[in-house]
Amino acid sequence: MKKLTFKGGVYPPEGKELARDIPFRDCPPGDELIYPLSQHIGKPAKPVVAKGDRVLAGQRIAEADGFVSAHIFCSVSGRVKALENRPDVFGINVPCIVVENDGLYEKAEGVGVPADCTALTPQEILAKIRDAGIIGAGGAGFPTHVKLAPKNPDAVEFLMANGAECEPYITCDDQLMRTKADEIVAGMELMLRLLPNAQGIIVIEENKPEAIAAVSAACAGKERVRVQVVATKYPQGGERSIISALTGRYLKPGMLPADVGCIVENVGTVRNIYRAVCFNEPVTERTFTVSGDGVKSPCNLIVKTGTPFVKALEAAGGFADGDAPEKLLCGGPMMGISMPGLSAGICKNNNALTVLRRDAVAAAQEKQTACIRCGRCSQVCPLGLVPQMMADAAKKHDYARYEKKLYGLDCIACGCCTFVCPAKRPLMQTFKQTKAEIMAIKRKEAAK
Ligand code: SF4
Ligand code: SF4
Known part of the structure; x- marks a missing residue:
């Protein structure tokens, strides 16, 4: 072929x-499951349960708010413990539904x-x-x-x-x-x-x-x-x-x-x-990898949505012996999100926890030098962008040039440019930050 x-x-x-080569095994979800209302691109879902409600596995607990939104389903049976803010993978407090697992895994009718x-x-x-x-x-x-x-x-x-x-x-x-x-x-x-x-x-x-x-x-x-x-x-x-x-x-x-x-x-x-x-199965579980040199027994798991990341780590035997890991990532080392902790609930679109003994990005930044105009970042960008120019525009806060001339908002944050940069410049990290700043300005303008 x-x-x-x-x-x-x-x-x-x-x-x-x-x-x-590690076959899937089930990840025990623990006593408390956490479902962020925003697990998708688009408007967050709206809760349709209240504190104290009994819920079943496969029951809708939040409904899509508009066309570009998605329902959220409970993955266990139990009781709604709270509707409150909990940390997401970034460590930011976001609205969540918290469910106490009764351990019965009773399914909703028809599921x-x-x-x-x-x-x-x-x-x-x-x-x-x-x-x-x-x-x-x-x-x-x-x-x-x-x-x-x-x-x-x-x-x-x-x-x-x-x-x-x-x-x-x-x-x-x-x-x-x-x-x-x-x-x-x-x-x-x-x-x-x-x-x-x-x-x-x-x-x-x-x-x-x-x-x-x-x-x-x-x-x-x-x-x-x-x-x-x-x-x-x-x-x-x-x-x-x-x-x-x-x-x-x-x-x-x-x-x-x-x-x-x-x-x-x-x-x-x-x-x-x-x-x-x-x-008739709604999304209540997902396939998930726990890996990296900081994990005792890297593995593939079937994880119920809402399961805290720490439970997936436990299912992989915990941290590897030796030094405490420097990096916890939701996802992999190239595009993953650096997590401050493991209390967040695993969402429908989270596919991995990667634990690394050393933080390669932080180590590289210590050796950072000025751009030497080698052009390697442009050669590897899968979108044909010009990262060194984007970084210059970002540094000057020239958002108009960044967006309109350099198409910086198209960056998919793949990290290829950072990976090859001999000057160890945190390019992708700069672009993520710049995109967030531009989007915040756009949101503010739209709200006027
Ligand atoms: S992070 Fe953005 S600019 Fe850098 S290579 Fe990937 S898409 Fe291109
Ligand atoms: S790879 Fe690094 S040093 Fe080379 S042009 Fe791009 S930003 Fe500059």
Whole structure:
């Protein structure tokens, strides 16, 4: 099979050998589950339960507030302990529903009951996806019913299931593809019923031979779904990288994948669609990797949403012996969020906890020097941006140039530029901060 790739990118140490062959096991969720109301791009969900209410696994506890929003479901049975602010992965207090787990795991009526999905119309399939609270499981958290309802469904040529999983250390998508290939392919076939002219492609990096074999076997005899192996390169799993690798099409600033005839969904999302449409299962659990050199027993877990991160760490045996780790990351080392603690609840779009003994970013910053204009950052940027100029504009707070001339808001914070910079400049971190500042200004202006 031909291996495709995109322009730019880097080859960070993979670290996947730590957990890649560890089969899923259930993560005990503990006594208290925490559900932030904002687990997705769009408006936060609105609580539909009150303190003291008895709740069941699979019961809706917060409902979507508008089209670009998503329902939230309880993952255990128990009682609503509080509606209050709790720290999220950034350590910022955000509105949450807190549920006391009664340990019975009693399900809400109808959850997990097989449904005949053969005669469903596209609208009925979309409604089931929305009703199940499905969002992008790969990280971004975009509500899936929105993504699957482009202006012109007939114009979508490629539906891609993203199984690239390019972020170092993370291996839960690899395990999912090895063990649930049939469900991923069935999910693709359901989605293709919404997109009559699209071909379905399951995209997997070449460093996952077992997943490639399993998914290829599941695709055998399918007319509209096939596997495409892509080269192992970071960030191959980025939406734009995948589209560029498979079609040669380039998304100009402000464009959406559907504008170039593509829709990309993570393989976990695709499987969630199958479970929701054919088994009435809302999103109450997710696949999750705990890894890094600071973890005793790196592993892949099935985690109930709302489970505190610390419980996932405990399921992985706790911290490795020796020094206390310097870095806790929600996600992987390239795009992950540095966490101040582990009390936050795991959301629908959190796929990993990475624990590192050493904070490589902090260590690099100690050696930071001035830019030497080597141009390496531009060569590796998968979006074709010019990071050294963006950094200059950010330093001068020249937001107009940053946004309009340098397209800095398109930065996906992949970290490739930081990774290669010989001057050890914290480029990606600067861009994240600058984006947050610009968005805050925009919000303030919109509120006037
Ligand atoms: S962090 Fe942003 S600027 Fe740097 S390489 Fe990635 S997309 Fe380009
Ligand atoms: S890689 Fe670093 S030193 Fe080289 S041009 Fe970019 S910012 Fe400057």
